[in-house]
Amino acid sequence: MVVEVHSAGESDFKALCEIYRKEYGKHVEDRVKSYLQYYHIKVLKENDKIIGALFWFVRESPHHGLAEIEDFFIDKGYRRKGLGTQLLKSAIEDVKKHFEALGCSARKIIVLTSKENPIARKCYEKQGFKFVAELGGLFKENVIEVMYMLSF
């Protein structure tokens, strides 16, 4: 299996639309367009096929040094092979480089995940993210989210 991490670009537009079509329906093209414009997207590819992705963005002014991870997944058939870790590590390095290039320093990365997602939680914890808060009813009334933070 030859898997590589890339920064997504316009050539990934169609593939990303197919991945997110179920979630965003007829708005998927607009959504993916705005993702490509305003987010930093790392994709894992096996040959040319996207098998995982991680989206992050800068929160407010770059001088705060704060980034947030919004989405992160590995295709089902490729999980538990260290690929999520590879993608997450690569995104953390990108965050640092991005702020440096802007003449600032990365201070923190935050991420929300479901409290009932022990696998994602473990994945973040293994890279040094700390649990900081519990937030109820954000995406669904009866689902509790947890916020994790990585501090540099």
Ligand SMILES: CC(C)(COP(=O)(O)OP(=O)(O)OC[C@H]1O[C@@H](n2cnc3c(N)ncnc32)[C@H](O)[C@@H]1OP(=O)(O)O)[C@@H](O)C(=O)NCCC(=O)NCCS
């Ligand atoms: C979370 C996710 C991206 C992890 O990707 P992955 O490639 O399977 O992760 P890795 O193989 O790098 O595993 C990292 C750590 O997570 C934990 N983990 C991963 N899969 C696990 C499983 N099935 N059971 C228990 N722990 C698991 C382990 O601690 C693992 O480290 P280890 O293998 O050294 O013990 C993947 O499970 C996924 O896409 N889940 C659905 C989407 C999701 O929940 N995204 C996060 C939303 S914020």
